[in-house]
Amino acid sequence: MTLGTTIWIVIFAVSALVFFGIAAIISVYGTKDLRNLLRESKKRE
Amino acid sequence: MNFHTIDWIILVAYLSVTVFIGIRAKKYVENMEGYFVAGRRVRAALGTATLIATEIGIVTFMYMGELGYVTGFSCFFLGIVGLIAYLIIGKTGFVVSALRRLKVITIPEFYELRFGRGVRLLGGIILFLGGVLNMGIFLKFDGIFLTETIGLGEDLLVVVMIIMLLVVVSYTVLGGMFSVVITDFMQFVVLAIGMVVATVATLMHVGFTDIANTVVQQFGEAGVNPIVNERFGWPFILWMMVASVATSALWQPAASKSLSSESPEVGRKVFLYTGLTLAGRYMIPMFWGVAALAMFGNSVSPSLAMPRLLGTVVPSGFLGLMIAGMLAASMSTYSAYMLAWSSVATRDIIGPIRKQELSEKTSIFLTRIIATAIGIFLLVFGLLYEIPATAFQYIALTGAMYSAGAFGCVAAGLYWKKANKVGAFSSLILGAVAPILFLVLEKSKDALPQWSHFLIDVNISGVLSFVLAAGGMILGSLLTQTSHPPVAIATFEQEAA
DSSP, X not given: OOHHHHXXXXXXXXXXXXXXXXXXXXXXXXXXXXXXXXXXXXHHO | OOOOHHHHHHHHHHHHHHHHHXXXXXXXXXXXXXXXXXXXXXXXXXXXXXXXXXXXXXXXXXXXXXXXXXHGGGXXXXXXXXXXXXXXXXXXXXXXXXXXXXXXXXXXXXXXXXXOHHHHHHHHHXXXXXXXXXXXXXXXXXXXXXXXXXXXXXXXXXXXXXXXXXXXXXXXXHHHHHHHHHHHHHHHHHHHHHHHHHHHHHHHHSOHHHHHHHHXXXXXXXGTOTTTOTTSHHHHHHHHHHHHHXXXXXXXXXXXXXXXXXXXXXXXXXXXXXXXXXXXXXXXXXXXXXXXXHHHOTTSOHHHHHHHHHHHHSOTTHHHHHHHHHHHHHHHHHHHHHHHHHHHIIIIIIHHHSSSOOOHHHHHHHHHHHHHHHHXXXXXXXXXXXXXXXHHXXXXXXXXXXXXXXHHHHHHHHHOTTOOHHHHHHHHHHHHHHHHHHHHHGGGGGGSOGGGGGGGOXXXXXXXXXXXXXXXXXXXXXXXXXXXXXXXXXXXXXXXX
């Protein structure tokens, strides 16, 4: 492995982990947001 | 055939549930705001999930994978550039907060507020044409991905394209933005799981060392340095730096997610959180493309390599889940794009041409008809048109057709008091010229004199679109301040306060 390939692999690994981490958090909080959105919409009916 | 019974069960079950929920969402559409921007009640986490789901589909995986296969690691810089663009918007609220405050539904509505109805009509036409052309290759690339990963063979490409189209049109047309938001969220979750599975499966078959060695052997320095890579170079890097900010803030399918948010502050946060994931979601499919190069060598067609890799390395059962995730991502992209372009056609082209205002019911009806027509266009265009350059560059250039002029109009309209109607017209027209010339001239490049070949360089064409649009806005406005005095809008006072 050259220095260039090592740098990109490290950047890729960090970026992928950040993506998966945020995806997990958003999935949990997004479920709550979606419930609220549908509840409020039902109330307006 | 890579697919087994369990994969089919997962895929069919998922598609059925998605269509059912999407159509059920119709009951929440109580008026026009409900249809187009989900009643502007979307909060940060949900908004972020739907924006991410909109921005990734099979076609994005395909063109990112293709780039990884033909350029090695050097294309990873696009993830860094995009990350910076989103973080700038997310931290400053540049453009998106002001637009949300003005409560517009489409970007051309802002043109009318600031520059008059004529600019809205022209902006709407350019946005619609650029947007639909941009989307033109989606269905074909998605069809190639599915037939290759599932192992159906090229003969079934058209059948796969038609089935996908029917599924997406049905729930987008009926449910509007509520369907998009609900199904986007589901699709985001399934997609994220699919991406984890695909990445782990790839790494179990091809290690980092093999991939790195392949990049060095195949490309040398050009595999890690975008400046020396002949497909990129400085013109492409400069183009991407400007285009990333412009398209992030003003691309109608993405902007409509920000405009659907509960408040300008939430709209800004949606961009911030989405931006943090951007480098990862660009680089992951690019990495699959580079891994495909390490696994198959350079003898495979660039668009087929990445899906072939996934069809080979992902185990049965997980393959069904991954395809469901990919299909999910694509469906959310289609639905958001179809809704965005059909709402632009209804509200910004048909609306301004008619003397009477369209009723809410007529607006929604027309939007549904146009969304269906766009679907049929996708099928025909996808089957007949052969794209020049890489798919990524085609997408970026058709995007520039609209976003270059729009960036000039909206950024100057919001932050430069001297921006006027003439500047806006000039910016929109000049911003579209270079991409249109490229798409037309590229088909007859052998007949062109040597001096004009810069016009068929996709990267120079992209940079030119932004330079000309900015020049048109600045010169057009400054030269006509007396004959066409600028019209102020409330946002200036609000921003100052």
